[in-house]
Amino acid sequence: MQITLLTIAAIALAYIFTFVNGMHDGSNVIATIIVSRSLSPKKALIFTCIAEIIGPLLIGTAVATTIGKEVIKYDYINNPGSILSITVILAALIGGMVWNLTTWKIGIPSSSSHGLIGGLLGAGLAAYGFNAINWQSFFWKIILSMFASPLIGFIVGYIFMVISKNLLKNSRPAVNNIIKKTQVLSMIFLGINHGSSDGQKSAGVITLLLVIGQISGEFIVPKWVLLSSSVALMLGIVFGGWNIIKTVGAGIYKVKPVHSLNTQLSAATVILVSNLLGAPVSTTQIVSSSIMGIGSAERINAVKWLKVRSIFLSWFITIPMSAVVSAICFYIVNKIISL
Numbered sequence: 001m002q003i004t005l006l007t008i009a010a011i012a013l014a015y016i017f018t019f020v021n022g023m024h025d026g027s028n029v030i031a032t033i034i035v036s037r038s039l040s041p042k043k044a045l046i047f048t049c050i051a052e053i054i055g056p057l058l059i060g061t062a063v064a065t066t067i068g069k070e071v072i073k074y075d076y077i078n079n080p081g082s083i084l085s086i087t088v089i090l091a092a093l094i095g096g097m098v099w100n101l102t103t104w105k106i107g108i109p110s111s112s113s114h115g116l117i118g119g120l121l122g123a124g125l126a127a128y129g130f131n132a133i134n135w136q137s138f139f140w141k142i143i144l145s146m147f148a149s150p151l152i153g154f155i156v157g158y159i160f161m162v163i164s165k166n167l168l169k170n171s172r173p174a175v176n177n178i179i180k181k182t183q184v185l186s187m188i189f190l191g192i193n194h195g196s197s198d199g200q201k202s203a204g205v206i207t208l209l210l211v212i213g214q215i216s217g218e219f220i221v222p223k224w225v226l227l228s229s230s231v232a233l234m235l236g237i238v239f240g241g242w243n244i245i246k247t248v249g250a251g252i253y254k255v256k257p258v259h260s261l262n263t264q265l266s267a268a269t270v271i272l273v274s275n276l277l278g279a280p281v282s283t284t285q286i287v288s289s290s291i292m293g294i295g296s297a298e299r300i301n302a303v304k305w306l307k308v309r310s311i312f313l314s315w316f317i318t319i320p321m322s323a324v325v326s327a328i329c330f331y332i333v334n335k336i337i338s339l
Helices: 002-025 027-035 041-058 062-069 083-106 112-128 135-168 175-212 223-238 242-249 257-277 283-302 305-338
Strands: none
Touching: 002 083, 002 112, 002 175, 002 223, 027 041, 027 175, 041 175, 041 223, 062 112, 062 135, 062 175, 062 257, 083 112, 083 175, 083 305, 112 135, 112 175, 112 305, 135 257, 135 283, 135 305, 175 223, 175 257, 175 283, 257 283
């Protein structure tokens, strides 16, 4: 009976984490199109919410598998009926959520994805020790993608902006109207890939909980888990933070419609490839770095590099900080459950 109640509580917390993820990271999808005045916030939200729901159903479950089976070794965490395994996931979710809410409150665009990964890392180490972590996958699939994806986002954004400048150099001002309308499609493209990426992460945790709680016999992500995760993500976006929108949309570079279009296209392209490879990348990092690349291609001095420095700092500290918080949460939660 206790394992069933704990499993239900952990699954509920996973959906809450997904909601907070939407509040925290979802604003990155709509930030540039709103700040560039290409679309009203209400319309941007409507289009994005539709895209976020569709995304997880279209682009596989490779990221869900990475989160569910390749951070903590599956042989350790996959222990059906184990209260300890449920406790580890509870602590990981709580630690990641605490870090996300803290950075969301102060307007730092850190990564919810890396908050969750750090949570699993810290709780896994606290519960099982060093050998329980899949270090090969952690470094080659997670840490490598953490550093490579923003760099690729910067380069792709830079290239897209250079191409746009050459194509539009003799255009009339009326071309902005075409760009604004085109942005609806590029924002949907970004929303689909963001929904797939972040929805899969939560779906991976929930599927793992279904196995541990003996509700499911094997790690196969059900469609209803993907769909419900994307709905929770969508609801979080609806209640998202204006602080993050201002930081991403205006705090790095003064974004105009052409910059917004290129940001959405470059970020969505990088995230799509990452989803197909099963790399749990950060939408926050990729959108921010794409803006940096686009701003640098046009006028490098106009990029607000002091703000960029604070964003870089948040990238480096998210996994270790959320890991520490989750490790502490594990000891507290484990003590409470043991009473």
